[in-house]
Amino acid sequence: MWNTLVLDPMLNSLIVLYSVLFSSFxxxxxxxxxxxxxxxxPLTLRQLRSTKALQTLQPKLQEIQKKYAKNKTRLxxxxxxxxxxxxxxxxxxxxxxxxxxPIWIALYQSIMRALAATPESLLSLSQHLYSWSIxxxxxxxxxxxxxxxxxxxxxxxxxxxxxxxxxxxxQKMVTAPAADPRQESMNRMMLLMMPFMFGLxxxxxxxxxxxxxxxxxxxxxVMQYFMGGWGYLFGPPAVKVAPKERKKGAKxxxxxxxxxxxxxxxxxxxxxS
Amino acid sequence: xxxxxFLFLLSLSLLLIxxxxxxxxxGGWSGIAFHxxxxxxxxxxxxxxxxxxxxxxxxxxxxxxxxxxxxxxxLALPTGFGCAPPPPxxxxxxxxxxxxxxxFGTYLGKVYAVNSSARMEKRDFPAGVKGEWEYPRQxxxxxxxxxxxxxxxxxxxxxxxxxxxxxxxxxxGDLKWHxxxxxxxxxxxxxxxxxxxxxxxxxxxxxxxxxxGKELWGFQAPAAVAxxxxxxxxxVIFGCFDRxxxxxxxxxxxxxxxxxxxxxxxxxxxxxxxxxxxxxxNIYALxxxxxxxxxxxxxxxxxxxxxxxxxxxxxMACEAGKIYIVSVTTGKLVKTVSLGSPVLAPLYGExxxxxxxxxxxNLYAVKIPGGExxxxxxxxVKEK
Numbered sequence: 001m002w003n004t005l006v007l008d009p010m011l012n013s014l015i016v017l018y019s020v021l022f023s024s025f026x027x028x029x030x031x032x033x034x035x036x037x038x039x040x041x042p043l044t045l046r047q048l049r050s051t052k053a054l055q056t057l058q059p060k061l062q063e064i065q066k067k068y069a070k071n072k073t074r075l076x077x078x079x080x081x082x083x084x085x086x087x088x089x090x091x092x093x094x095x096x097x098x099x100x101x102p103i104w105i106a107l108y109q110s111i112m113r114a115l116a117a118t119p120e121s122l123l124s125l126s127q128h129l130y131s132w133s134i135x136x137x138x139x140x141x142x143x144x145x146x147x148x149x150x151x152x153x154x155x156x157x158x159x160x161x162x163x164x165x166x167x168x169x170x171q172k173m174v175t176a177p178a179a180d181p182r183q184e185s186m187n188r189m190m191l192l193m194m195p196f197m198f199g200l201x202x203x204x205x206x207x208x209x210x211x212x213x214x215x216x217x218x219x220x221x222v223m224q225y226f227m228g229g230w231g232y233l234f235g236p237p238a239v240k241v242a243p244k245e246r247k248k249g250a251k252x253x254x255x256x257x258x259x260x261x262x263x264x265x266x267x268x269x270x271x272x273s
Numbered sequence: 274x275x276x277x278x279f280l281f282l283l284s285l286s287l288l289l290i291x292x293x294x295x296x297x298x299x300g301g302w303s304g305i306a307f308h309x310x311x312x313x314x315x316x317x318x319x320x321x322x323x324x325x326x327x328x329x330x331x332x333x334x335x336x337x338x339x340x341x342x343x344x345x346x347x348l349a350l351p352t353g354f355g356c357a358p359p360p361p362x363x364x365x366x367x368x369x370x371x372x373x374x375x376x377f378g379t380y381l382g383k384v385y386a387v388n389s390s391a392r393m394e395k396r397d398f399p400a401g402v403k404g405e406w407e408y409p410r411q412x413x414x415x416x417x418x419x420x421x422x423x424x425x426x427x428x429x430x431x432x433x434x435x436x437x438x439x440x441x442x443x444x445x446g447d448l449k450w451h452x453x454x455x456x457x458x459x460x461x462x463x464x465x466x467x468x469x470x471x472x473x474x475x476x477x478x479x480x481x482x483x484x485x486g487k488e489l490w491g492f493q494a495p496a497a498v499a500x501x502x503x504x505x506x507x508x509v510i511f512g513c514f515d516r517x518x519x520x521x522x523x524x525x526x527x528x529x530x531x532x533x534x535x536x537x538x539x540x541x542x543x544x545x546x547x548x549x550x551x552x553x554x555n556i557y558a559l560x561x562x563x564x565x566x567x568x569x570x571x572x573x574x575x576x577x578x579x580x581x582x583x584x585x586x587x588x589m590a591c592e593a594g595k596i597y598i599v600s601v602t603t604g605k606l607v608k609t610v611s612l613g614s615p616v617l618a619p620l621y622g623e624x625x626x627x628x629x630x631x632x633x634x635n636l637y638a639v640k641i642p643g644g645e646x647x648x649x650x651x652x653x654v655k656e657k
Binding site for chain 1: 300302363365380420457459474495496497514515516533534535537552575577617
């Protein structure tokens with residue numbers, strides 16, 4: 001079922017792209033990653049918006065957590081009330097991400113299968129290909145792209161560094177500083193740990209996969225930039241309090257979808273225009 | 274608050290850790306070479322074994338008389354950083370035997386000639402006085418991945434690799450010539466009448482002079498050549514990734530036959546009939562002169578291993594681990610033997626017994642036509 005509905009169409013599309021894009025598997029990976037990112041754009045957008053909305057509620061949430069630390073029932077009620085008032089669904093950033101996971105796994109599997117680095121994997125590839133001549137006539141794919149042999153790990157550390165740096169930038173753009181020092185230290189650790197881990201993976205796995213991570217990160221950065229500027233990359237963006245809230249005397253309290261105040265400068269300007 | 278894509282990244286990381294930091298899976302699908310009651314086979318964990326067929330029949334302890342095991346050393350080739358150990362020295366091709374020497378090539382790109390008596394005496398490799406050698410001789414050098422079998426003919430060893438076709442001196446292991454193809458020559462060369470025929474991933478079937486390695490003629494197929502070639506008279510028959518089986522004479526197409534998937538296994542010819550297994554689960558019996566289909570037999574799973582003929586029976590194995598005994602005259606099934614493990618290695622028949630190397634590391638001896646398993650032996654033995 002998984003193979004028929006998800007993996008095989010993606011794998012064959014990848015090989016068709018290879019055929020069309022001058023028999024370059026590197027370009028095919030770049031093109032398919034862009035296509036998949038565009039196809040999942042509405043989900044990414046929803047996820048990013050929900051994330052931002054949740055981030056803006058953090059100061060208030062921390063306040064409530066401190067206030068009702070000893071009364072869990074009250075704490076839950078107050079938190080739900082806050083979410084309701086702000087029109088934010090706490091799971092709103094989770095489900096678009098969950099929907100995307102199988103797509104990314106399929107893309108990962110497609111790249112690994114198409115590379116067919118060993119005789120066994122080449123043999124196994126035959127069971128996933130459509131009978132189209134455009135697909136069968138180009139297999140096995142050429143692994144060379146720039147300085148890389150896409151079926152083997154990059155012998156240099158260039159790709160690993162690029163993967164790590166782009167992942168850090170992408171994460172940093174969306175990671176809001178936390179008021180709680182423990183939370184802030186955890187955020188900092190995550191910001192470093194994930195890029196470091198993926199950098200290590202890039203040294204370990206076929207460079208075709210590392211190329212996919214790199215392209216995916218770059219597209220993620222571009223998307224986030226157009227949706228919210230540089231976000232938290234260069235520190236917290238300037239906080240603007242909506243006039244409506246000011247009138248209510250909310251003193252920077254951020255409630256309601258329309259009054260998210262820590263929007264990065266660029267998107268705020270865009271929204272207004 | 275944690276970054277929102279944290280969960281996604283974490284799950285992906287765990288997936289990668291689970292799949293990446295384990296030791297690479299061992300590989301290989303060597304068939305059997307039979308020489309003077311000794312069976313030579315390479316195991317999926319990269320060892321070459323000599324087995325005494327009588328001792329195996331009596332289920333004697335290994336190693337019995339004339340039995341040995343040899344493990345080629347792993348190469349310190351660059352494989353990137355991280356936690357993966359060096360790749361195992363997988364052996365895909367069936368060993369070739371000439372006199373006391375056993376020849377084979379590894380996926381890491383080395384060709385070996387090992388001497389049976391030196392291996393029984395457990396001498397250090399290479400025992401030069403016994404005629405042993407490896408090519409290339411430098412420890413960290415490779416001629417590119419070898420997937421097909423090495424072929425011994427005209428005092429030469431012919432081998433296809435990811436870097437083209439090589440001819441080595443069978444006695445010394447010195448390079449005679451190297452022919453650079455356009456892609457990878459992962460098929461077994463066929464040496465006949467002073468010509469070496471080899472298919473390549475560049476879609477070309479090459480006919481090279483056995484002495485000098487000059488291209489005599491070539492046939493450009495629309496896709497990569499998938500199977501090793503079989504020579505019958507002046508005709509060369511081979512499978513291609515465009516799902517066709519081709520018959521070619523002097524670089525000109527005689528006929529082609531379309532299957533449902535790749536013709537991966539080397540076809541065989543007998544009594545003017547070509548038997549060719551296909552990954553679409555079928556084995557096709559075709560007239561050798563015209564390519565006209567006589568019959569086809571459908572197995573339970575793809576056929577990747579080369580079939581064999583014995584008396585009036587055609588024996589073939591499918592990936593699901595079933596051995597089929599089929600009548601060559603009618604194409605009807607006579608007997609099925611289930612081994613319960615995938616079979617990718619070519620079959621070998623000798624004196625009414627078919628030897629099957631299955632993926633579960635067992636070697637089976639199956640009696641024909643009854644289908645009884647006479648003995649089985651686990652190739653997962655350690656070199657002492």
